[in-house]
Amino acid sequence: MNDGAPTNPLIALLELAQRARAAASGNELAFLAVNDSRALAPYRQAALWFRGSGVHTLSGVVAVESNAPYAQWLDQLCRTLAAQHDADTPLDIDPATLPPAIKAEWDDWLPARAVWLPLRAVQAAARPSGDSAPGAASGGLLLAGDSAPAPKELALLAEWMDIWQHAWRAAHPPPRWSLARAPTLLRAWWQGGARDRRWRRRTGVALALLAVLLFPVRLTVLAPGELVPAKPATIRAPLDGVIAEFSVRPNQVVAAGQPLFAFDQAPIGSRLDVAREALATAQAEYRQNAQLMLNDPRVRTQLAATLGKVAEKQAQADFLAGQAQRSRVLAPQAGIVLFDDPSEWIGRPVQTGERILQVAAADDVEIEAWVPIGDAIPLAANAPLQLYLAASPLTPLSGTLRYMSHRATARPDGSYAYRVRATLDAAAGQRIGLKGTAKLGGERVPLAYWMLRRPLAAIRQFIAL
The missing domain is CATH 3.30.450.40 (GAF domain)
Known part of the structure; x- marks a missing residue:
């Protein structure tokens, strides 16, 4: 010491x-x-x-x-x-x-x-x-x-x-609460005393479950989707008739002005020949009356009617000539020809305005989806959308909502759905016509609402009845 x-x-x-x-x-x-x-x-x-x-x-x-x-x-x-x-x-x-x-x-x-x-x-x-x-x-x-x-x-x-x-x-007492001491405080509260341990653990589990249920997630719905042309050129029947032949195959790449298909020329050609013969007859009659008028003044009164008949026959011939020209349909733009099997069209009568095929650019692709009525959720402008193609489910295509129809449309299977169109964020690299499942993202909601949305809607409809 x-x-x-x-x-x-x-x-x-x-x-x-x-x-x-x-x-x-x-x-x-x-x-x-x-x-x-x-x-x-x-x-x-x-x-x-x-x-x-x-x-x-x-x-x-x-x-x-x-x-x-x-x-x-x-x-x-x-x-x-x-x-x-x-x-x-x-x-x-x-x-x-x-x-x-x-x-x-x-x-x-x-x-x-x-x-x-x-x-x-x-x-x-x-x-x-x-x-x-x-x-x-x-x-x-x-x-x-x-x-x-x-x-x-x-x-x-x-x-x-x-x-x-x-x-x-x-x-130097530690602060009563800090982020660094949170794990220690939670551990001490969890272990607690033997008397309150069961109550504390039950409360902790309830709070954890409540936090999970209140965790915000994005409300999403699934709908059948497909890759479709964004701005295709639709080719419709220019006249009533029967399709005789196709000059292209499905999914063929064509250039602008290339022949696509043609109608049966026999009825069109025969009507055009009859119209031209009728026009020649009317013109001959007009020339004959013009010569007789020099010797017989009474024929002058018939000259105006003959001239009108010539104009009528000329209009008929020109109309039939235009139909004969339109009976051979040409591609209005370069792109891919989209239509069904040609054998289903050849020999089949079509009416004016009936859609035959489409010509779309190879890179002009967007997403089309059909949202069922029960899954119609509010979608904001430019809402995110992903398409999982059946051909490549591991590489989804991302897009941005372009529009959603206000009215449900009847589909071929008899159901009603809202049409959705979305633009792709990047080049798809996939061909037009591939189908899959589209995932549409809405606003963020609690996880509990995301899980119970459909059951609550069904219960609400049942109660309303």
Whole structure:
């Protein structure tokens, strides 16, 4: 013991404990640890170290210069001791067990012997410089002297460190709530006491389930979809007649002006021949009356009627000639020809305006979907849409809603659905006509509503009836 210390070490320990409880700040507690611990065991140098901030306080020094060689070497030494010694008991340091780089400078900075007093679960305060000290991580108090402390002195120092840590935690209580302490608080609440453990766990499960049910998800619906041409040129029957032949095959690439199909020319040609013969007859009659008019003035009254008959026959012949020209349909633009099997059209009578086929550009593709009436959800402008083709279900095509019809349309299967058109975000790389399932995204709703939307709608319709 140093001079001036109480004869009984237990009295010295009680006095240190009383001073620790009366300390007004963390710096006062740190000063007490490095300078007044010699009341329990003799030493020449002391250093208080925390894992997060390094050397916190030195004996006989007002402020620690972290860039000083002595402080840097002490930081390396303390980190090595904290890594090698995981127990909470004091450690009598043997310099021979230290790394060579630290052992080589031991005699330059410290006396022959030293003891390491580990600190566990210490909430350190901020250093005077404003740097944040470690949280609940480990630290330690290093005491260096000419001789190793006796076993009784080590026991007193261990008890003193336990008292000092309690005073340190009391002087620097953690905040009641912080994001960093959330897992610890939840774990303590979950484990709780034996009496309330079942109630707490049930409450925790209920809160977790409620949080999951209230988690916002995007409301989505599925609908049959297809890749269709965005702006195709629709070819309709220009006249009433029978299709005689097709000059193209389905999905064939054609150029503008290329023949597509032709009507049966026999009825059109016969009517045109009759009209031309009738026109020739009317013209001959007109010339005859024009010659008779020179000798017989009474024929002049018939000349106007004959001239009108010639104009009528001329109009009929021109009309039939135009029909004969339109009976051979040409492609209005370059693209892919879209129609069914030609054998289903050949020999089939069609009416004027009936759709025969379409000519669409290869890269002019968009998505068409049919949303059932029961799945019609509010869709915002430019709502996201994805099409999962049956041919390639792992590579969906993304699109943006272009429009959704206001009225449901009857489909070939007898059901009613709303037509949806969406533009592709990128080149599809797929041919027109491929079908699949379209996924339309609406607004975000709680997960509970997403799960119960259809059952609630069915119940509401049942109650309304």
